[in-house]
């Protein structure tokens with residue numbers, strides 16, 4: 001049995017019953033492979049629309065990135081809209097731009113509709129470490145406003161110092177429509193909503209084979225699902241065997257998170273008085289927030305190719321102390337690593353492997369909101385309106401240069417280049 005990794009989230013997960021393993025042959029309209037946000041969001045939209053849905057999860061609901069992430073509801077995509085306009089043209093930008101802020105709304109409405117207890121707090125800060133980054137944020141504000149997000153506030157260094165007790169930043173953009181959550185509890189709450197709506201969820205049920213056809217036949221070690229439609233939602237945890245076509249176009253990357261001991265409430269409040277979440281603007285960014293029980297949860301660092309770093313404390317503690325030197329000596333209670341899926345364009349990849357087999361993956365580190373949008377779009381597609389899904393599916397899904405073996409060194413060289421640029425502020 002594969003359980004959730006040891007993390008702050010697993011330790012504070014809401015009480016929940018495990019779902020059964022698939023040990024029989026069953027039929028359904030839609031079989032979803034993967035119990036992260038992509039799979040759960042899709043399944044929930046589809047059961048709400050009346051489809052008979054089965055979710056197969058290799059380990060536990062939220063075992064992957066969805067149960068381990070920074071919990072930040074970051075609007076938009078990992079590539080911003082001005083780059084999308086430039087690269088993909090006005091029509092693509094119009095459609096993609098009109099969806100940029102839907103993911104966070106979906107999460108908020110689900111939390112409210114299904115009374116999901118996941119510590120939601122509004123407001124997210126993008127903090128600039130140098131003037132170049134601050135100018136980019138000013139530009140981002142203009143761009144996002146053009147597409148309808150008007151809940152944005154620029155903070156100069158002094159104003160930001162009131163929101164984040166760190167001297168590292170020159171300014172920031174505060175997105176009042178962002179926010180943060182306990183990610184595993186969101187996933188567990190969505191799974192429970194699927195169950196309540198009549199969907200069937202199986203854990204410890206890794207899919208070992210998809211026999212394409214209409215219907216498709218999906219096999220696990222002890223069972224089979226005959227399905228009219230299949231959604232592949234394994235993202236960075238899919239591996240390269242089940243659907244090698246997907247593996248070629250993407251690269252799993254590990255990123256690390258720690259949670260400190262609970263801080264005295266007044267110390268936690270002094271760090272980030274309004275309890276916003278924060279991410280900086282570096283290519284390899286730091287992200288952090290205060291948890292409901294007053295810990296500082298701090299993430300950063302990327303290991304290309306999803307290997308576990310030897311010592312997460314040694315990797316993250318210096319970053320944490322650089323931001324908040326006042327926490328010198330703080331104890332770290334939890335540390336863990338998780339994998340996200342990087343694409344070359346840093347745009348998510350949605351598409352069809354066959355007429356009735358769909359995939360959504362590759363959110364490139366900013367997937368909490370976009371996975372939720374993905375679920376809405378696949379449900380629209382199945383109900384006969386593919387326009388918005390296809391706005392993503394049309395984007396080129398480029399393979400990484402050099403194939404699987406050379407992916408890691410080439411991407412690491414690229415990251416080192418951008419990190420150097422971040423350091424010298426150009």
Ligand SMILES: Cc1cc2nc3c(=O)[nH]c(=O)nc-3n(C[C@H](O)[C@H](O)[C@H](O)COP(=O)(O)OP(=O)(O)OC[C@H]3O[C@@H](n4cnc5c(N)ncnc54)[C@H](O)[C@@H]3O)c2cc1C
Pocket residue numbers: 033034035036037038039056057058059060061062063064065066067068069070071072073074205206207208233234235236237238239242255256257287299337338339340341360361363364365366367368369371
């Ligand atoms: C440490 C970390 C921090 C992050 N922080 C943020 C953040 O703050 N904000 C943000 O927007 N994004 C963040 N991300 C990215 C975000 O978490 C992901 O983009 C998002 O959760 C991806 O969801 P998913 O459902 O596509 O994939 P996952 O959540 O990885 O789910 C995939 C699931 O598929 C299952 N699976 C795989 N293969 C099979 C199979 N053969 N059969 C059955 N099941 C299978 C896996 O077990 C897994 O549970 C972070 C990612 C990490 C790793």
